Amino acid sequence: MSEAVLAISSEDPVLETDFAKEMVRQMRAIDTYGTYDNWPVEKILEPFVLTKEKKREIPVVGDPDEIVMARVRAFYNAISALIEKECGLMAVPMLNLTHEGFGRAVITVGKLVVMDKTLRDVHRFGFPSLSKMKDEGDKLLAVALEIIGLYPKVAGL
Amino acid sequence: MSEAVLAISSEDPVLETDFAKEMVRQMRAIDTYGTYDNWPVEKILEPFVLTKEKKREIPVVGDPDEIVMARVRAFYNAISALIEKECGLMAVPMLNLTHEGFGRAVITVGKLVVMDKTLRDVHRFGFPSLSKMKDEGDKLLAVALEIIGLYPKVAGL
Numbered sequence: 001m002s003e004a005v006l007a008i009s010s011e012d013p014v015l016e017t018d019f020a021k022e023m024v025r026q027m028r029a030i031d032t033y034g035t036y037d038n039w040p041v042e043k044i045l046e047p048f049v050l051t052k053e054k055k056r057e058i059p060v061v062g063d064p065d066e067i068v069m070a071r072v073r074a075f076y077n078a079i080s081a082l083i084e085k086e087c088g089l090m091a092v093p094m095l096n097l098t099h100e101g102f103g104r105a106v107i108t109v110g111k112l113v114v115m116d117k118t119l120r121d122v123h124r125f126g127f128p129s130l131s132k133m134k135d136e137g138d139k140l141l142a143v144a145l146e147i148i149g150l151y152p153k154v155a156g157l
Numbered sequence: 158m159s160e161a162v163l164a165i166s167s168e169d170p171v172l173e174t175d176f177a178k179e180m181v182r183q184m185r186a187i188d189t190y191g192t193y194d195n196w197p198v199e200k201i202l203e204p205f206v207l208t209k210e211k212k213r214e215i216p217v218v219g220d221p222d223e224i225v226m227a228r229v230r231a232f233y234n235a236i237s238a239l240i241e242k243e244c245g246l247m248a249v250p251m252l253n254l255t256h257e258g259f260g261r262a263v264i265t266v267g268k269l270v271v272m273d274k275t276l277r278d279v280h281r282f283g284f285p286s287l288s289k290m291k292d293e294g295d296k297l298l299a300v301a302l303e304i305i306g307l308y309p310k311v312a313g314l
Contacts, residue, residue: 094253094263106251106265111304112311113268147268154269154311 007049007129008042014130015041019137022081023048026074047071048133050126064101064123072097072125076105076115079137083107083114083144089155091144097122107144111157114144164206164286165199171287172198176294179238180205183231204228205290207283221258221280229254229282233262233272236294240264240271240301246312248301254279264301268314271301 014020024041031037036044048071050058064072073095080091089109097103101122107115117140119125127133148155171177181198188194193201205228207215221229230252237248246266254260258279264272274297276282284290305312 094251094261096251096253104251106263108263108270108273111270111273111308113265113270116265116268151268151308151311154308 006042006046007051007054008045010040010042012042012130014134015045017134018082018085019078019134019141020045020130022078023074023133023137026078026081027071029077030070030074045130048075048126049128049130050124051128055124055126058124060121060124062101062123063099064097064125068101068123068125069095069097072105072119072122075125075133075137076107079115079140079144080107082137082141083109083148086141086145087148087155089148109144109148110155112147112151112155114147114155115140163199163203164208164211165202167197167199169199169287171291172202174291175239175242176235176291176298177202177287179235180231180290180294183235183238184228186234187227187231202287205232205283206285206287207281208285212281212283215281217278217281219258219280220256221254221282225258225280225282226252226254229262229276229279232282232290232294233264236272236297236301237264239294239298240266240305243298243302244305244312246305266301266305267312269304269308269312271304271312272297 024044027044028036076093076095080093083091087109091107091109094106097119103119105117105119106113127136181201184201185193233250233252237250240248244266248264248266251263254276260276262274262276263270284293
């Protein structure tokens with residue numbers, strides 16, 4: 001993979017959204033050694049964008065490594081943080097993955113499951129573009145907030 | 158550990174309960190090589206009973222091995238199966254453990270979290286006696302069924 005062609009432009013307006021900012025925050029949170037300290041945000045979010053070409057380079061069958069798992073976790077943590085920000089209630093993410101990269105991601109608010117997603121082929125986790133990633137995040141967030149709105153009592157338990 | 162003194166008597170009335178039967182079923186389910194085929198039920202459930210003496214033999218700090226984790230999983234699977242039997246809705250257990258034996262066990266029914274337990278020191282997982290284990294199981298089951306009764310719509314989602 002050449003670093004020369006970045007999949008995210010530094011002028012991408014999506015980088016200014018709450019979602020992208022939260023994603024960067026989550027990535028920085030797991031960056032124990034401060035490697036990202038001097039990185040521009042588009043470089044930090046770069047690994048989340050898997051263009052068709054990049055995806056083709058990854059074998060169809062494979063085990064996700066710790067780095068990919070941390071990335072998946074960062075994504076669902078960001079969603080949780082955004083849910084929390086919107087509804088004011090604590091959102092708890094839970095990720096259950098087999099070493100083969102199959103599993104489930106769940107976010108609970110109180111006694112309410114606000115997101116429940118089956119994960120597959122986690123070693124190929126990524127989105128075609130940054131804006132596609134934001135779309136996915138927004139969708140999950142909207143669905144979560146809708147169900148909280150329907151059952152606020154259960155969410156408040 | 159001497160096998161001579163079993164912590165569970167073969168005449169223990171708890172062995173006749175639904176809970177114990179479900180536990181045995183779960184243990185047999187993970188017994189890939191049929192090791193338990195000729196074992197009496199009290200021997201299969203034996204490892205769940207940690208008397209004070211047995212507990213003292215286990216170091217306070219330690220990592221749970223696969224066998225202990227499978228046992229914890231069997232316990233929560235049994236609870237899920239019993240919830241399912243009682244309410245007729247699918248109960249999904251989810252176990253999240255770090256390699257250090259800390260984590261969370263969650264059971265969901267529809268969009269409802271019917272059980273949520275923080276786990277600690279999983280390498281020392283066990284109960285003082287078989288009837289104490291049944292008590293714990295019954296308690297979790299009762300709480301789960303109560304919350305399903307309160308929010309049947311969420312559980313049916």
